[in-house]
Amino acid sequence: MFLKDIISRSEAKTAGIKRYFTGNRCKHGHISERKVSNGECVDCSRAGTAAWAVKNTEHVREYKIKYRSDKKHEIRAYEAKYRIDNLDNVRIYQAKYFKKYYAYNREKLLNYQDGYRADNGVKVKGYAAIYRATPEGHAIRLKHTSKRRALKRGHEINWTNEDHENVKRLFQEAARLELQTGVKYHVDHIIPLSRGGDHHPSNMQVVTAAYNMTKGSRTEEEMRKRAA
Structure with a gap:
């Protein structure tokens, strides 16, 4: 905090403030706050700390660790x-x-990934299979697949934090129902992407895969008319 009002050291001490401001330059030319504890200019203190850190990099590193x-x-x-x-x-x-x-x-990362997979192929496949079998892992996979399809169709995805959470919950619900019932579930676009619908949680619903495949590129209204 920079004090705009003039306040003496004794007044700041009485008020319980850690800094005071005289409006005068320090011996190094700074017009800055000063510490109540020792009267030192704040800018001078920062410069001294920075200079000390440069000269004692190893000590600073050990302290941070x-x-x-x-x-x-x-x-x-x-x-x-x-x-x-x-x-x-x-x-x-x-x-x-x-x-x-x-x-x-790029090359370093790709080489590391290829090397790790080559040395730990069975372990990687095992971890991936275990994760995909969980409701969360299954939901994440379905969410990413849906996103890729939307991007391929040229849809822009500008989601807020709340949108991300809502979409995540939809796919988690679909994955939970699928694992619980053994019936395959999809997260469907109420208005299909091919008909101008948005890839947005407000245009998504959890339905059975059978219903989604039957629905195809139809809207909900067209499905109701078809069933009538």
Whole structure:
């Protein structure tokens, strides 16, 4: 916080404020807040800390490693909460970061993936099969398949955090019903994509695969007329 009003060191101390502001330059020419504890200019303190860190990089690195080790549970909880509260921004950042990282390290990543699969083929297939058998894994696979089909048809997908969660719940429900009943379920577009419908949760519903195959590119209204 930068104090706009003039306040003396004694006044700040009485008010319980950690910084004060005189409006005068420090000996290094900064017009900045000063610390109540020692009267030091905040800008001078930051510059000194940065200079010390440059000269003591190994010490700083060891301190950061120890700090993250000692506070790992608190840090993970904070990071998880941040991702939930800022999911849209996190996804935008990750898309930009991973795209750039992949562009610079494409060969390295592909070689690593090929090598790992070659050395651990049975393990990879086993993990994949186990995950696909779970309701969540089955739902994610169906969700991605549906998204790819929509993109191939030229549909833009600009979902909010709430949209992502709603679509995820639809596919989880379809996967749950399929695993529970043994009957195959689909997430159907109420207005088909081929008829101008959007790939959006407001245009999606969980139906049996048999109904979806019969429905084809028809709308719900056309299906009701067909059944009448």
